[in-house]
Each structure stands twice: as C-alpha cells, then as structure tokens.
Amino acid sequence: MSALILDGKAVAKHREQQLHTAVEKLRADGGVKPVLATILVGSDPASATYVQMKANACERVGMGSVRVDMPQATTTDELLAVIDQLNRDSDICGILLQHPVPAQIDERRCFDAIAIAKDVDGVTTRGFGLMAMGEAAFGSATPAGIMTLLRHYDIPLAGKHAVVVGRSPILGKPMAAMLLNANATVTICHSRTVDLAQQVARADIVVGAVGQPELIKAEWISAGAVVVDAGYHPGGVGDIEKTGLAERVAALTPVPGGVGPMTINALISQTLDAALQR
Numbered sequence: 001m002s003a004l005i006l007d008g009k010a011v012a013k014h015r016e017q018q019l020h021t022a023v024e025k026l027r028a029d030g031g032v033k034p035v036l037a038t039i040l041v042g043s044d045p046a047s048a049t050y051v052q053m054k055a056n057a058c059e060r061v062g063m064g065s066v067r068v069d070m071p072q073a074t075t076t077d078e079l080l081a082v083i084d085q086l087n088r089d090s091d092i093c094g095i096l097l098q099h100p101v102p103a104q105i106d107e108r109r110c111f112d113a114i115a116i117a118k119d120v121d122g123v124t125t126r127g128f129g130l131m132a133m134g135e136a137a138f139g140s141a142t143p144a145g146i147m148t149l150l151r152h153y154d155i156p157l158a159g160k161h162a163v164v165v166g167r168s169p170i171l172g173k174p175m176a177a178m179l180l181n182a183n184a185t186v187t188i189c190h191s192r193t194v195d196l197a198q199q200v201a202r203a204d205i206v207v208g209a210v211g212q213p214e215l216i217k218a219e220w221i222s223a224g225a226v227v228v229d230a231g232y233h234p235g236g237v238g239d240i241e242k243t244g245l246a247e248r249v250a251a252l253t254p255v256p257g258g259v260g261p262m263t264i265n266a267l268i269s270q271t272l273d274a275a276l277q278r
C-alpha cells in the first residue's frame with residue numbers, strides 16, 4: 001500500500017481558481033476589493049519570503065495587498081501605532097502580522113490589537129476563544145488550512161485519536177481545538193511530554209508542529225495513520241521523519257507542498273470572507 005498524498009499545492013491551486021471567481025463576482029456586485037495588509041518587522045529572509053508569497057497569492061486571485069516593512073529595532077508602541085492605522089483604514093480588509101517579530105516586541109499585545117473583523121490570520125486571543133467555543137471566527141491560518149486539506153480528502157475525524165505535537169498559540173493549540181470541534185479525541189504533546197514516542201504511537205492522526213527537523217520518528221507512527229507535517233526546514237525536511245512512512249501510513253502531507261500552500265490559501269480565503277462581511 002502506498003499512502004494517499006495530501007497534496008496541498010494542488011488543492012490550494014484549485015481553491016485559488018474558486019477564489020478568483022468569487023473576487024470577480026464581489027466586484028461585479030459592487031462590493032469592495034479585498035485588500036490584505038502585511039506587516040513585516042525586521043529582515044529575516046524566510047519571513048520576507050513568506051510575506052512575498054502571501055502578496056503573490058493575493059495578486060493571483062485578484063485581491064490587493066499593501067505591504068508595511070518596519071525596521072528590526074521597531075518598538076511595541078511603534079508597531080501598535082501601525083496596526084491602529086490599518087484597523088482604521090477602510091480600504092484594508094485583513095491584517096497579517098508576520099510571526100515571529102523581533103524579541104523586544106510584545107507580540108501577543110500586537111496580535112491582540114488587530115481588529116477582530118480584520119484578523120484574517122486568526123491570531124487574536126478573542127478569535128481563538130470564539131473559534132474554540134465553536135462560534136464564528138477566522139481560524140488561525142495554518143491549522144485552518146490543515147482542516148481544509150483533511151476535509152478535501154474526506155479524512156474521517158470524528159472519534160479518531162488525533163495527537164498534536166506542539167502547543168504554540170498559532171499552531172498547536174488552535175489545531176487541537178479545531179480537531180476537537182470536529183469530534184476527534186485530542187492529545188496535545190509538548191516539550192515536557194513524557195514518552196512522546198508512546199503518545200504518537202496511539203494516534204490515528206499525527207500533526208507535527210514542533211519546529212525541529214524530523215523530531216518525530218517514522219517508527220513511532222502506527223500503520224494506517226494520517227500524517228500531517230507543518231514543519232519546513234532546509235533541504236525540504238519536515239518535523240516528521242518520512243523514511244519508509246509512505247509504505248505504511250494511510251495518508252501524508254508532502255514537505256514542501258502540503259501544509260504551506262494551504263496556510264496561504266486559508267489566509268486569502270479569510271481575507272475574502274472579511275470583505276464579504278463588510
């Protein structure tokens with residue numbers, strides 16, 4: 001048996017065509033042009049690439065994007081002032097603050113300053129709370145993209161045991177909440193988890209969100225599991241070791257071309273939703 005490839009690149013491309021049509025329809029109906037504002041603080045090359053990829057995706061589907069670049073030495077107050085300005089700007093439908101920001105900045109305060117109606121990357125505490133309670137809210141983009149990918153391939157979630165490795169505010173925690181909302185039984189693992197191998201071995205669905213290359217070993221994962229790898233490291237390596245996995249598991253996300261394109265897709269999709277909600 002060879003695993004089903006959860007092809008995020010292909011799914012995102014297909015969804016971009018639908019988004020393009022929806023943006024055209026919105027404009028033809030006299031609606032606003034969806035515009036995403038991206039804020040990049042500092043000059044980290046990977047972050048700069050991610051921001052550019054998000055702007056490119058906006059362009060492909062006919063949305064606008066406005067880029068704000070701020071220096072490495074930016075203070076929390078300076079960043080808050082920019083967010084406040086974008087919150088008030090009626091041309092802007094969504095705001096993306098690229099994570100991570102330099103260490104001197106209070107990232108949580110800045111995320112939470114984003115107006116809930118423009119929180120298309122799903123990073124605010126309020127948005128997380130609403131989502132976790134099953135109320136309407138924009139989901140954190142990476143887990144929201146993963147959920148779209150799992151649903152696209154009709155991966156059964158209800159009653160399944162999902163093990164999420166990582167508990168960050170933008171990935172692990174919202175991922176766990178979304179899987180719980182989809183009626184999975186969820187275990188969250190982190191750096192203090194005792195015997196990670198044993199936890200992972202119990203999973204029907206494994207989500208790797210640790211930020212360390214191949215920390216999760218292929219041999220830990222049960223035959224027939226669904227494997228979702230959010231990690232991306234130099235050399236095309238993810239957070240999950242893939243050696244021999246494709247022959248044993250039911251489905252897996254490739255790295256690259258799995259979770260990454262779906263994250264961007266969730267972001268632009270939610271930017272359109274924000275424009276529609278105007």
Ligand code: NAP
Pocket residue numbers: 142165166167168169170171172189190191192193196208209210211212215230231232239259260263264
């Ligand atoms: P993060 O903020 O660094 O969080 C990492 C999490 O992994 C933490 O909860 C940490 O536990 C846990 N962890 C670290 N070492 C561990 C260990 N030995 N055993 C078990 N858990 C451990 O990272 P993140 O922002 O969530 O990102 C995670 C990964 O996803 C990264 O590879 C990142 O590049 C990727 N990512 C991809 C996208 C995309 O669009 N494709 C978007 C965002 C992130 P503690 O809480 O105990 O410290």
